[in-house]
Every structure is written in structure tokens, then in C-alpha cells.
Ligand code: FES
């Protein structure tokens with residue numbers, strides 16, 4: 402068994418420099434090695450749109466886009482994002498123009514309390530980027546990582562279907 406150095410507890414924590422493109426802006430940051438992306442966003446950068454629902458990868462409330470792909474920010478270490486392009490719910494709109502997925506959620510009234518909504522929308526944008534969902538059943542399956550405790554699922558599905566499959570007549 403290897404011995405733990407006596408001075409281990411006294412050593413300063415070493416933060417790591419990372420470079421991100423975050424919502425279109427270049428950011429140079431120093432992060433501790435155990436800081437999650439979710440805590441970096443919420444606690445250090447004041448981007449509180451991404452929600453901490455479970456902190457265990459089970460609810461999807463923390464979903465953000467990393468290089469266009471959806472990830473659970475609570476399961477992603479910030480140091481792993483060095484060089485990445487990140488988009489959170491705060492960065493989806495184009496100026497005053499909401500992203501089409503945001504517009505669809507409003508049009509289809511796809512929320513109640515709204516707590517899951519940023520994660521639902523980011524995940525749905527990632528789903529659209531993937532191009533894998535071809536019908537409502539596939540959308541339902543591929544969105545199953547995003548839970549809604551209010552049970553607004555039918556309207557959420559309608560909103561996502563409108564963007565991914567095209568509006569119903
Ligand atoms: S807070 Fe990340 S999946 Fe629930």
C-alpha cells in the first residue's frame with residue numbers, strides 16, 4: 402500500500418487553465434479538477450439557465466450543447482471542455498430572435514413550472530443536430546433522458562416534432 406504524504410492535506414489545490422468558446426465568446430478560465438461544467442456555469446459564470454435537478458445524470462435538467470452535441474453538464478468535468486464550443490440556453494437565441502426550438506416551446510405551451518425547460522430545449526436542439534429521429538416514437542425515445550416532473554410531455558413532444566419533423570397541418 403502506498404503511503405499518503407504527510408503534507409498532502411496542506412498542499413494548495415491546483416487549478417487548471419482552460420479555453421472555451423462559450424455562447425460565442427472566447428473565455429479563458431481556471432478551474433479546479435473536480436469542478437463540473439454545471440457548477441462552473443452556475444456558480445462561477447452566473448449562467449443559471451442550466452438547472453441542477455439531480456446532479457447524477459438522471460434528469461437532463463442540466464443539458465447543454467458541447468460542439469453541437471448534448472451533454473449532461475453535471476457529469477462533465479470542466480477541465481474536459483478545454484477547447485470546446487459550448488452553448489447553453491442563454492446562448493441559443495440570435496440576438497432578440499429566439500431559436501426555432503424556443504419559439505416552438507412557446508407556441509406549443511411546452512412547459513408548466515419551467516424547471517426542466519432549458520434542458521429540454523438544449524437536448525431537443527442536440528436531437529435535431531443528430532438527425533436520427535424520423536418519427537414521433539423515435540423523438541420520444543431519444544428525449545427519454547429529459548424528465549419533466551410537471552408531466553408536460555405531450556406539449557413538449559408537440560414542440561419538438563414541429564421543429565424536427567415539421568409542423569402538423
Ligand atoms: S442535473 Fe444533470 S442530469 Fe440531472
Ligand code: FES
Nearest residue numbers: 513517549550551
Ligand atoms: S415544466 Fe415543470 S418540470 Fe417540466
